[in-house]
Amino acid sequence: MRLLQPCRYNGPMSSTQILSADTAGIATAAALLRAGELVAFPTETVYGLGGDALRPSAVAAIFAAKGRPASDPLIVHLASPDDLPRVTVSVPPVAERLATAFWPGPLTLVLPRAPNVPLAVTAGGPTVAVRLPAHPVARALIAAAGSPIAAPSANRFGHTSPTSAAHVLADLDGRIAAVVDGGPTPIGVESTVLDLSTPVPTLLRPGGVSLEALRELLGEVALGSRASPKETMRSPGLLERHYAPESALWLVVGPTDPARAWLRTEAEADLAAGRTVGLLVPDEDAALFAGLGAAIEPLGPADDHAAIARRLYAALRALDARAPGRILARDFGTSGLARALRDRLARAAAGRVVLLQGLTRQD
Ligand code: AMP
Ligand code: MG
DSSP states (O other): OGGGSOOOOOSOOSOOEEEESSHHHHHHHHHHHHTTOOEEEEOSSSEEEEEETTOHHHHHHHHHHHTOOTTSOOEEEOSOGGGGGGTBSOOOHHHHHHHHHHOSSSEEEEEEBOTTSOTTTTTTOSEEEEEOOOOHHHHHHHHHHTSOEEOOBSSOTTSOOOSSHHHHHHHHTTTSSEEEEOOSOSSOSOOEEEEOSSSSOEEEEOOSSOHHHHHHHHSOOEEOGGGSHHHHHHOOGGGTTTTOOSSEEEEEESOHHHHHHHHHHHHHHHHHTTOOEEEEEOHHHHHHTTTSOOEEEEOSOTTOHHHHHHHHHHHHHHHHHHOSSEEEEEOOOSSTTHHHHHHHHHHHHTTOEEEOTTOOTTO
16 A cells, blocks of 8 residues: 555655566556655666656655765756646746757756745755656656656766666665666766856856757857866865765776776786775776786777767776775767766766876866
8 A cells, every 4th residue: 555655755665666667667666756756767878766856745755765865956857848837837949959959858957936836845945956858758757747846866866877677776775666667778967957047158067968059059058067078077065975885986087098007007006015906997998907806897999989888887886896995987079978077987986087198278
């Protein structure tokens, strides 16, 4: 009789149901959401922890299950752009252009909040972040639930975002009613967040839609402090431990050869001292370092940023398990999806970023 119980986390509850991503599983998940319970589900970016965005008790349960501070607002997910008036008081023409170009997809727009959106969703602020996910399971589930769904990443606060149902359960088993298992998520890093409440659209978080694609459509796009790579590396700020593994991660930024030399020297030093070390590197480096004795999780070809993004969080979790010492990671620059990779890696590094000489100005 789970359906009838409100899902406020007050200590251990029975284990989380695993639902298949078929018609029956989605119908069960939607019924749980309509009953005010929490359900994790796949989106094209990462797994989201869904709850009815218009029901304050469900929103409070999301914060409780994640251990998320009330100051960190949630993204509201819609099944159709027709639902925008349910969460925002006005849709500026620029939002319509962006929605036409990029929705459904990994772009979150920050718009003026409608009064019926609980203040907890927006962390008390006047704006609400909204997105229309492209994943068929997410879309079917939100449509069947019949309400906008607030869905932050389905991990405990500060942990690495989940890209599989197993990752969700590792963090939230017993704390949420169900997870819909739709397999690994196709993009693997969170959505791009674009603030449209500023005079010039401002990139708050780089993600699945690139800055280049936004600039091509809009012309000018400003960089919020978090979206500027240098700022991200210098001042991870409040969300310092966001996306962080348990092991200390070090990120090296610089040209390929010096970066590889740094990785080799540091890994050899750890191994010589009898410590485990993990390498979070592209396939080419993995081949190069195969004989070292380090734990290696190849991410994909260095120039295939989409493949690297898909693998990134699973590889971080695997290295965490294999190499409790240090994890050493390499940067991929700032073009396209690489900007999001740098943001997540720098955040996981929480300030442990090594800048090598030879960087160009735009780096
Ligand atoms: P998550 O859903 O875990 O990927 O995190 C959502 C992120 O979206 C938050 O941490 C904020 O960075 C951003 N966000 C959500 N709502 C707003 C808003 N109203 N204004 C600015 N940023 C927001
Ligand atoms: Mg998150």
